Amino acid sequence: MSATVNFYFDTRKQKKDGTYPVKLRITYQRQQRYYPTEISLTDVQWDKVCKPKPREDFIRDTKALLDSFSNRAERVIKNLPVFSFDEFENRYAGESRAKPDHVFALFDAHITQLKSEGRAGTADSYQCAANALLAYHARKTPLSWSDITPQWLKGFEQWMLTKGRSITSVGIYLRSLRTIYNQAIEDGVADRDAYPFTKRRYQIPTGRNVKKALTLSDIEKIYHYPAESMSAEDRARDLWLFSYLCNGMNPKDMARLTYQQISGGHIRFVRAKTERTKREVKSIAVAITDDVQRIIDKWGKKPVRHSSYVFGILTPGITAEREMALIKQFVKTINKYIRQIAEVVKIDKDVTTYTARHSFSTVLKRSGAPIEFISESLGHQDIRTTESYLDSFEDDVKRQYANVLTGFKNSK
Known part of the structure; x- marks a missing residue:
């Protein structure tokens, strides 16, 4: 016991x-x-x-x-x-x-701990935050907890914006700092009474992302794009469509996908992003359509083995750092070719792997699918997270409903 x-x-x-x-x-x-x-x-x-x-x-x-x-x-x-x-x-x-007693020392300790747990992606995110904070601090003396005041945080926010960074990046970095600050309070090296991250002192900004979803007609252009068979462009187009068709599957989850997760006409997986949470995490079930099966048959590694990675992006036994590097390269390659395709077919948006996930949720919304179904399909724990993914309706749909307001004209 x-x-x-x-x-x-x-x-x-x-x-x-x-x-x-x-x-x-x-x-x-x-x-x-x-x-x-x-x-x-x-x-x-x-x-x-x-x-x-x-x-x-x-x-x-x-x-x-x-x-x-x-x-x-x-x-x-x-x-x-x-x-x-x-x-x-x-x-x-x-x-x-x-525990260390100043900001960057505790950042380093936390990053080391994350790496030891195999969480290379999260460690990399904290390292980016630490680098930005260190560049803003720009002093030879360590950054102490008493330095982190509401005025200091506002200064960092403005400094980031003048450097051309987005408000979303500011929020990500400062949420990492807030986690470290909470750790310092727990360890007794920071004063809880001086805690700056409150509604009355300083609120971390939340940026609303520019909508990334494509219209169904744009997706049709990508689907029918005549790439040279078995070329790098052909593979990138198909794997982007695979993400779109498979509930907006994240590239990391695509890379980790094994044949044992495919059975009974479905793909079942748990998002890598949520597998470490303490909450009970439900697996996501994706119905295997003809197009999904075609992409697996075309690009899946052979011979088929139960435990093999489907798309051969990863190899068994690699370190978390190597896994992260391979996934980054995979995303970079997909984005390179899908952007080229989007330019050729005249899609006036920056199309990336992230666009596939947003497009999946938004197309379902436009079709009338319940938000609860979309939320479950994306693997979200909170419907509010799903709502932030959903794009606005297409202009022609807005025009259709606007015409309803004066529908009496048609009746004459």
């Missing part, structure tokens, strides 16, 4: 500010011990933290901070050969003492 980790909202003694402490509770063989988290909340705040999808910044960040406490405890428990409370306490406290 393994020890379990959860939280206890200790209402036995109220603090002067009207809050109660939240404690980490470890249970093993019906014995329980409690450990401080230095987080105190009101009854209302605790109820909100316990909900699955909080919306308020403070509640969401507090929930993330509590998750970091439980993650550390679970990591310690997992690495214990035999559980005992004394050994748990020694190692749990030791992890906290060993």
Whole structure:
């Protein structure tokens, strides 16, 4: 029997500010011990933290901070050969003492941890954030937690925009910094009272992406494009269509696709992006149409083996870093040729692998498919995520409905 980790909202003694402490509770063989988290909340705040999808910044960040406490405890428990409370306490406290005390040192430690877990893509994203923050800081002295003020964050945002970076990139980098800051609070090296990422202090911007979906007529042009048979252009066109036809399958999931995931007229897979989440993740089922089967037969590696990668983008036994490099090259190649095709057939949009995913969801929306079905097909946990993917209706559809407003003219 393994020890379990959860939280206890200790209402036995109220603090002067009207809050109660939240404690980490470890249970093993019906014995329980409690450990401080230095987080105190009101009854209302605790109820909100316990909900699955909080919306308020403070509640969401507090929930993330509590998750970091439980993650550390679970990591310690997992690495214990035999559980005992004394050994748990020694190692749990030791992890906290060993943490670095300035921003970039903790970034480095977090990136190293991600790489050790085989999460090369996420590590690369954090490294990009650290590089941008380091370039903005531009001092010989380390960036301390007290330096991260609302004014500093606003300055970074403006600096990024003057460098031609998008507001979306600003948001990605600052969400990485927020995660690191929460880790620093957990480790006791940053002051929770000075936490800058709140609604009243500084809110991380959220950019709305330019819509990337194609119309059905544009997709038809790509579908019928006369590429030279078995050429690199032909392969890129077919694999872009494969992504579009297979629920907007991500290039990483395409690269990882094996023949054992194909059976009974369906492809079933779990998105690489969600496989590490703690929530129960449902597999995505893709119906194999004639076109999907044609692409598999045409470009699938031979001989067919149960555990073989279908498209031969990856090879077994490679490192996470090598996998990431191969997938990046795969995406680069597809994008190179699909852009060329789009230019020839006069599609006035930047067509990429990402466009295939947006086009899948938007074409379904325009056909009248329920958003719940689209959300399940994309593998989203939250319908709001699906809504952000959906493009606006085509201009001719808008015109059709606009004419309805004066339909009385036709009746005459």
